[in-house]
Amino acid sequence: MAQPDKIPANDTGPGIVDTVLGEMIGYRLKRAYMQTQPAALRALEEHGLRMVSFSCLSIITDNPGIVQSGLAVALQVERSNLVVVLDELEERGLITRERVPTDRRRYALTATLRGRRLRDRAAGRAHEAEAKVFARLSEEERTFLLTILKRFEDKPES
Amino acid sequence: MAQPDKIPANDTGPGIVDTVLGEMIGYRLKRAYMQTQPAALRALEEHGLRMVSFSCLSIITDNPGIVQSGLAVALQVERSNLVVVLDELEERGLITRERVPTDRRRYALTATLRGRRLRDRAAGRAHEAEAKVFARLSEEERTFLLTILKRFEDKPES
DNA sequence: CAAAATAATTATTGACCATAATCATTATTC
DNA sequence: GAATAATGATTATGGTCAATAATTATTTTG
Known part of the structure; x- marks a missing residue:
């Protein structure tokens, strides 16, 4: 016989009170982001890419x-951390790295045909994959969300 | 096919073209999230808290x-990773950990007065701190954003 | 009672990100 | 025009974090 006072204490779905975190937009952003990641990562994995290598390949293609x-600034990653990623993309024949003749410290990055494809x-x-996750939003909601999020591209004015 | 005068679908920086990443909501969510974090973390740091310890303290208080x-499920963190966080909160006298008499495997977590304050x-x-970052949004935009993000609380239906 | 399940813990691992140091090249300045 | 500083790429390193497996104690189940 189940005790009436025995609480599940687990299954903390709707039974949990939260007066603070849920009102913090940053917290919500992270939670929503975490929902989208697994599906996107699996999709990229099928092509041997992680988020960072996909981002690099994409920006280089464009x-x-x-x-x-320049790539480091665009993607907001430390340029030192780009090296191994670009090594791999180059290794796989997806991009080329060529010294720029006018400044031989720099490497010009270009996507190969294979890389672009x-x-x-x-x-x-x-x-x-993302579309599936965001199917719970209406078309208007998705575009509005994107519009708002784009407003955060520029650095916060200090 | 790459033309300097081609109008970029999205602006990732000065003169950077991005036809793909900018249209991915997950990517935008992450970028927006990264904008909000530093300020929030600094604010919490003033009180000797990190995001995870603050989240724990907040949910325990509520x-x-x-x-x-239960806390692990609510915060979506591995319960094994909670241990050290709770150790510290307890050590600082912000929460108490008491064995549940009806089930001595469990620990009931309660915030102390000091913890609640x-x-x-x-x-x-x-x-x-968050308000400053989100000042660039109007009041309506903020509430709408929050409303939309709340829709992601429940797990994606499989 | 024996065996399985659950809660908390510990230990370990790998991914990820930031920092500093190094090397080659270019820009500067006296 | 040499000495010095600054820049781009690289390498090495350390710290934080999240996920996993293994351990112990307790409770539930068959």
Whole structure:
């Protein structure tokens, strides 16, 4: 016989009170982000890509000749951490690294045909996976959400 | 096919073209999230808290007697990773851990008066810091964003 | 009672991110 | 025009974090 006072104490779905965290937008952003990640990562994994390598390949595809420090700024990652990622993309024949003649410290990054094709396929799959997660939003809600999020691209004015 | 005068679908920086990443909501969520974090973390740091310890303290404050596994589910963190966090909160006298008499495997977590006060102060500061970051949004936009993000609380239907 | 399940803990691992140091090249300045 | 500083890429390193497995204590189940 089940005791009436024995609480599940687990299954903390609707039974949990939260007066603070839920009102913090940053917290909500992270939670929503965590919901989208697994599906997107699985999609990219099918093509041997992680989020960072996909991002690099994508930006390089869109900006042929971009140099590594430019890429680092665009993706907001430390340029030192880009090195191994670009090593791998180059190794797989997805991008080329060429010294720029006018400044031989720099490397110009360009996606190969294979790289561009992979980018397109992976982007399609990732977009597809994302669509499933965001199916719970209406079309208007999705576009409005995107519009608002785009407002955060520029650095916060100090 | 890459043209300098081509109008970028999205602006990732000065002169950077991005036809793919910027349209991915997950990517935007992460970027927006990364914008909010530093300020919030600094605010919490003033009170000797990190995001995870603040979250724990806050949920415990709102749910006196919650057990660790319940907290883990609520915060979506591995319960094994909670241990050290709770150790520290207990050490600082912000929460108490008491065995549940009806089930001596469990520990009931309760915030002390000091813990509740700290939670309130920290929450105020964090909220304040967040407000600055989100000042670029109108009041309607903020509430709408929050409303939409709340829709992601429940797990994606499989 | 024996065996399985659950709660908390510990230990360990790998991913990820930031920092500093190094090397080659270019820009500067006196 | 040499000495010095600054820049781009690289390498090495350390710290934080999240996920996993193994351990112990307790409770539930068959």
